[in-house]
Amino acid sequence: GAGVSQSPSNKVTEKGKDVELRCDPISGHTALYWYRQSLGQGLEFLIYFQGNSAPDKSGLPSDRFSAERTGGSVSTLTIQRTQQEDSAVYLCASRYKRGDNTGELFFGEGSRLTVL
Amino acid sequence: GQQVMQIPQYQHVQEGEDFTTYCNSSTTLSNIQWYKQRPGGHPVFLIQLVKSGEVKKQKRLTFQFGEAKKNSSLHITATQTTDVGTYFCAGPIGNYGQNFVFGPGTRLSVLP
Known part of the structure; x- marks a missing residue:
């Protein structure tokens, strides 16, 4: 794809449940951050x-x-036994790291997690 | 550990006024990057500074990298409502500069 893709964009879960967040980076980017x-x-x-x-x-x-x-x-971030304090936006970014350590991060739209 | 600080935390300006945010690192940085995050959006890369004392301009935005490569600033001339958002500086850390530490950001509000 043209950019960093994250899914789901929104996730509402109950306390104690597990969640998985997915990130599909830009093709060719060797570095991936959460x-x-x-x-x-x-x-x-x-x-x-x-x-x-x-x-x-x-x-x-x-x-x-x-x-x-x-x-x-592709990367997956897993949170087990979610707690209310885990509620946040989880952002994924990828980067083509050059030899001189330059190279910007490209962020996805984020996955908003709400733990009830 | 390495820390990157930014001041101010918040800034409210009247449209047309200038705005400056300052970034300070506890250690020397090989380069520094600036990002802008609009409300409800994700951070978007603005610019990267590499050389000691470097100054770069993007229209009304002026970026500076300090001589000691431990501080940086972003100055916006004659702010517009489209400048609203949070501005983050970020620097590489790790033995090979592979990771990035972000400052806490400066949130800019522009009153029309």
């Missing part, structure tokens, strides 16, 4: 994938959060 943005707040880094390297999971807030990237393309 951020979380609570209402009116900044971008909280969650996890980063670069090619075949081990992902940087340093931003995941708890072991209820996990993510994978299959075939170096």
Whole structure:
């Protein structure tokens, strides 16, 4: 596709249920990022994938959060046993990382998660 | 860990007034990027600065990268209602600059 695609755009779930959020990056982009943005707040880094390297999971807030990237393309962010504080917009971004570390992030529209 | 700070957190201006937001990093950055997020939207890349002391302009927007490559600024001349949104700076972190840390953003409101 032309841009980063995320699904679902909106998800309402009950506390304790598991959710999966999907991100389809721009073709050819080797780097993929997940951020979380609570209402009116900044971008909280969650996890980063670069090619075949081990992902940087340093931003995941708890072991209820996990993510994978299959075939170096599509990524899924999974939140188990959701809590109300997980309610936020989850943003995915991809990037073609150049050798000099330049290269901008292209963001998807985000997945808005509401935990009741 | 590396931190990126921005001031002010909020700015309300009358249409036609100028606006400046400042970004400061706790460590030297190899480059810095600026993004704009419109209300209800997602962040969109504006510009990247790489060189020490670099200044770039995009119409009414002027971006500067400090000599020490630890701070940056975005200045908007004669604001318009279309400038409304949150402006984020971001810098690469990690051994190879592969990850990005975002500042908390400056939310700009423009009163017509």
